[in-house]
Amino acid sequence: xxxxxxxxxxxxxxxxxxxxxxxxxxxxxxxxxxxxxxxxxxxxxxxxxxxxxxxxxxxxxxxxxxxxxxxxxxxxxxxxxxxxxxxxxxxxxxxxxxxxxxxxxxxxxxxxxxxxxxxxxxxxxxxxxxxxxxxxxxxxxxxxxxxxxxxxxxxxxxxxxxxxxxxxxxxxxxxxxxxxxxxxxxxxxxxxxxxxxxxxxxxxxxxxxxxxxxxxxxxxxxxxxxxxxxxxxxxxxxxxxxxxxxxxxxxxxxxxxxxxxxxxxxxxxxxxxxxxxxxxxxxxxxxxxxxxxxxxxxxxxxxxxxxxxxxxxxxxxxxxxxxxxxxxxxxxxxxxxxxxxxxxxxxxxxxxxxxxxxxxxxxxxxxxxxxxxxxxxxxxxxxxxxxxxxxxxxxxxxxxxxxxxxxxxxxxxxxxxxxxxxxxxxxxxxxxxxxxxxxxxxxxxxxxxxxxxxxxxxxxxxxxxxxxxxxxxxxxxxxxxxxxxxxxxxxxxxxxxxxxxxxxxxxxxxxxxxxxxxxxxxxxxxxxxxxxxxxxxxxxxxxxxxxxxxxxxxxxxxxxxxxxxxxxxxxxxxxxxxxxxxxxxxxxxxxxxxxxxxxxxxxxxxxxxxxxxxxxxxxxxxxxxxxxxxxxxxxxxxxxxxxxxxxxxxxxxxxxxxxxxxxxxxxxxxxxxxxxx
Ligand code: HDD
Numbered sequence: 001x002x003x004x005x006x007x008x009x010x011x012x013x014x015x016x017x018x019x020x021x022x023x024x025x026x027x028x029x030x031x032x033x034x035x036x037x038x039x040x041x042x043x044x045x046x047x048x049x050x051x052x053x054x055x056x057x058x059x060x061x062x063x064x065x066x067x068x069x070x071x072x073x074x075x076x077x078x079x080x081x082x083x084x085x086x087x088x089x090x091x092x093x094x095x096x097x098x099x100x101x102x103x104x105x106x107x108x109x110x111x112x113x114x115x116x117x118x119x120x121x122x123x124x125x126x127x128x129x130x131x132x133x134x135x136x137x138x139x140x141x142x143x144x145x146x147x148x149x150x151x152x153x154x155x156x157x158x159x160x161x162x163x164x165x166x167x168x169x170x171x172x173x174x175x176x177x178x179x180x181x182x183x184x185x186x187x188x189x190x191x192x193x194x195x196x197x198x199x200x201x202x203x204x205x206x207x208x209x210x211x212x213x214x215x216x217x218x219x220x221x222x223x224x225x226x227x228x229x230x231x232x233x234x235x236x237x238x239x240x241x242x243x244x245x246x247x248x249x250x251x252x253x254x255x256x257x258x259x260x261x262x263x264x265x266x267x268x269x270x271x272x273x274x275x276x277x278x279x280x281x282x283x284x285x286x287x288x289x290x291x292x293x294x295x296x297x298x299x300x301x302x303x304x305x306x307x308x309x310x311x312x313x314x315x316x317x318x319x320x321x322x323x324x325x326x327x328x329x330x331x332x333x334x335x336x337x338x339x340x341x342x343x344x345x346x347x348x349x350x351x352x353x354x355x356x357x358x359x360x361x362x363x364x365x366x367x368x369x370x371x372x373x374x375x376x377x378x379x380x381x382x383x384x385x386x387x388x389x390x391x392x393x394x395x396x397x398x399x400x401x402x403x404x405x406x407x408x409x410x411x412x413x414x415x416x417x418x419x420x421x422x423x424x425x426x427x428x429x430x431x432x433x434x435x436x437x438x439x440x441x442x443x444x445x446x447x448x449x450x451x452x453x454x455x456x457x458x459x460x461x462x463x464x465x466x467x468x469x470x471x472x473x474x475x476x477x478x479x480x481x482x483x484x485x486x487x488x489x490x491x492x493x494x495x496x497x498x499x500x501x502x503x504x505x506x507x508x509x510x511x512x513x514x515x516x517x518x519x520x521x522x523x524x525x526x527x528x529x530x531x532x533x534x535x536x537x538x539x540x541x542x543x544x545x546x547x548x549x550x551x552x553x554x555x556x557x558x559x560x561x562x563x564x565x566x567x568x569x570x571x572x573x574x575x576x577x578x579x580x581x582x583x584x585x586x587x588x589x590x591x592x593x594x595x596x597x598x599x600x601x602x603x604x605x606x607x608x609x610x611x612x613x614x615x616x617x618x619x620x621x622x623x624x625x626x627x628x629x630x631x632x633x634x635x636x637x638x639x640x641x642x643x644x645x646x647x648x649x650x651x652x653x654x655x656x657x658x659x660x661x662x663x664x665x666x667x668x669x670x671x672x673x674x675x676x677x
Contacts, residue, residue: 006380007078007104007133008320014375015323025055065330066365067116070161071127073175074110075209075262076329077269079318081105081132081279087313090230090283091222093342095134096313104133105316106376108332109209109261112144113164114175119254120261121245122175123204123467125195128214128236129334130316133380136421140338141234142358146203147215147302150192152442154353160185160192178474187483191442193449193491194300200467201452202244202460202524207596207669208264210275210533211243218336218351219296221344222283223426231289231296231346233303235280235310241528243669247466249624252593260594266321271562273533275318280310294448295441299350301448305521328376333362341418344426349438367391384413446490447515453492454518457525459672465495469502481505531667532560536629537585537595539566539614544603545632546579548655552601552631553581555659561666563599566590566617568610573603587613592620597627597666600634615641622646625674627665631658647671 023031031052038050046053068074080102087096095103110127111120126145131138150160163185166172173179177199186192198204206212214236221229245253253260268275282303284296294301322328335358336351345351362371368391371377386402401409416422456464468488472481482505489496489510496508520526536556540549553563567573567583574580587610592598598621605611614637618628622643630638630651638644644651648671652658665671 005104007106010378010380011323011375014327025052026059027055065367068110068365069361070112071110071129072116073114073118073120074108074127074329075265075325076106076108076322076332077265077275077318078320078322079105079107079274079316081130081314081316083279083314085313087222087281088224090224090232090281091342092225093134093139093222093340094136095132095139095340096342101135104380105318106131106133106328106332107316107318108329108334109265111175113177117258118175119258121205121250121253123177123199123247123250123471124175125199125204126206126209126212128212129332130214130236131332131334131338132340134340135381136340137381137383138338138377138379139340139343140334140336141214141216142334142336142354143214143216143234143236145206145212145214146195146198147213147217147233147235148195148198148448149217149299149350150186150195151189151350152191152298152300152438153349154351154357156189157350157353157357160189173474176474178471180475180477180480183472183475183484184477184480187480187487190445190487190490191300193445193487194452197449197452197464197491200464200471201456202246202463203242204467205245205247205250206261207243207245208240208268209261210265210268211238211240213237213242214277215302217299218348219284219346220351221346221426222281223342223344227426229286229344229426229428231284231286233282235282236277236316237280237310237312239276239278239528240530240532241669242524243527244524246624246670247463247470249593252591256591256593265318268533269318269321277316278312279314279316280312282308282310284308294444295439297346297348297439298442299348300442300445304451304517304519306519327374331366331371331374332376333358333366333371333374335359335362339423341421341423347428347430370394386413446513447517449491450513450515451517451519452522453495454516455520455522457523457672460523460525461495465498465502468495468499472499472503472505475503478505486510529667529669530560531663533562534560534596534666535562535564535594536597536599536666537566537590537592537617538563538581538599538601539617539634539637540573540581540583540601541567541603541606541610541633542574543576544573544579544581544601546575546577548631549575549581549601550579551655552599552659552662555656556599556663559659559663561597561663564590564595568606575603587617592617592626593624595621595626596669597621597629597662599662600628600630600637602630602632602634602637605633605637618643622649622674625670625672627662627668627671629658629662629665631655647673649674 037046037053039046082102083096083099108129111124113124128143128145130141163181167181216234220232222232223229337355370390370392373394388402405411418424475481481503485496485500485505486509489508493512500507556563565581565583566585570583572580573583628649635651643649648665650662650665
């Protein structure tokens, strides 16, 4: 049976609309006055018996809860998941059996380092946490947009996070890794090399939550009805492709619109442009566990897609925004250990530690053991056990019995056998001594970091060099800088020498890497290119060529491109033929960094200030390698700035041809072959 609406139906029982209602206290007593506290005389002191004042103030005083220790800044949406074909051969997980079953999902995207109010376009990994409300209970796939992690053992997680977060003596810098303690940690924990390469790449500055991949990171297990296990790695692949900002742009957006990513997600869903991601799995037979030159339990390693292909097995569509960010997004409690029958863990020492940490953190963050009763966290299937009481308990468990085994309630609630759907842990044979150490098979810290470097296109390599140069340029300790230079010589001499020079460090001491392997799937140059949902700013002045510009806008809109008009003032801008376009931005309220492309549509160039602003907008967009289009008087705006004749700069006299060429240029995303002078 499809359960597509179950979560929504369940949430509906908790939804309240206060609009048009009478104001009451939390006890339901109607309130007669909400502006003045009860006083002894008009100019006298407030009186204790003012229960409305006391309740209102007490509630307010307690409105904040601790933010997440990591991933504090996040945004979420509801949706649904459907498998394309039954995965019965590999897993008995119910939600992966039947293509007609729609499983409700809730996905929270996040940055890692920043506080709850920090900017969203910072250089950082992005969290990609999915809660599947399956008929067999909640399954959480708590992943990132980077397929590997900084450390191999969870016991180092507090150290990593302490080093990454603002430094404790002055709480600087916010939401950034560009400081001494982070890089000191990296240089002294060299297993981090591979993830650092990703973090310094374009992956760490995504264009949109809708345009980034997601990864479960760890190796998990699928288990089928026959009890046979298969190793599995999970991937989310965005249908719009994987695209990034450029660093200068990302930093500017952080100031111009710190909510850039949530606004993008919110608006896309409101407009019906539902973000879609395909679920992919890499499958590995148990007998092949030791066939690789890395340990498949090591979370600093990925499985190259060219060696172990990603099998696409289903699709997730995010189609509904939350009603209330605190109630849903903030109170959502994800846990890497929340699995359903058919999905099991491996001995990855990072995963094992996560299995403890997530429940523990919710206890402090959500104030006690009943966080599973919060509407967003409730499973859509029934749940029964002997757990009782605790802060904020909502369930009214009836009856006398709250223990197992019992006779007074016929020994219920009773455990289910495996055949009845009871979760039975995979019976892996384990032998070993208790020992605090790391397997030798986890020792190679650099080969895959080099593979990542080898897989990058030239512009991507340049971005990585610049990112290292920026980050280490902010580090004050010369010793730390040098340690990092020497460390990354193990990845690539070219890389380490380039940023050593940029930061004034000594050339690297190492010999470089002999690894020649590359994995084309890692380069974003090979991603899906699409104009759909891209945002083009249309710079326009009074007296523009109405019918022709409208024809261009219509053609762009039909290709899926959103257009928003920017002009010297808000409101109606009149064309020469009395056509009107609504300017929704001025040069003051918008900025080129907030658009994927600019179209200089002509009309009067306006005041000297407007002319200057137009030049600023198009030059900035150009320097961020963005597509520029121009028709009519707009062509001269481009020419005056000597930006014509560059790749991705499209000018045209024939409107339909122009619209077609400009759409193509927008689909390319960024024109790296535009050599900047
Ligand atoms: Fe974690 C939150 C992803 C390692 C401990 N983690 C958190 C979130 C994501 C991840 C997406 C935010 C969930 C949400 O939106 O509410 N974490 C990862 C990935 C990891 C990883 C992909 C490595 C593969 N995490 C990791 C380790 C530990 C933690 C090794 C500790 C042993 N993570 C936490 C946490 C958080 C968390 C402290 C903070 C808030 C929360 O759990 O609910 O428990």
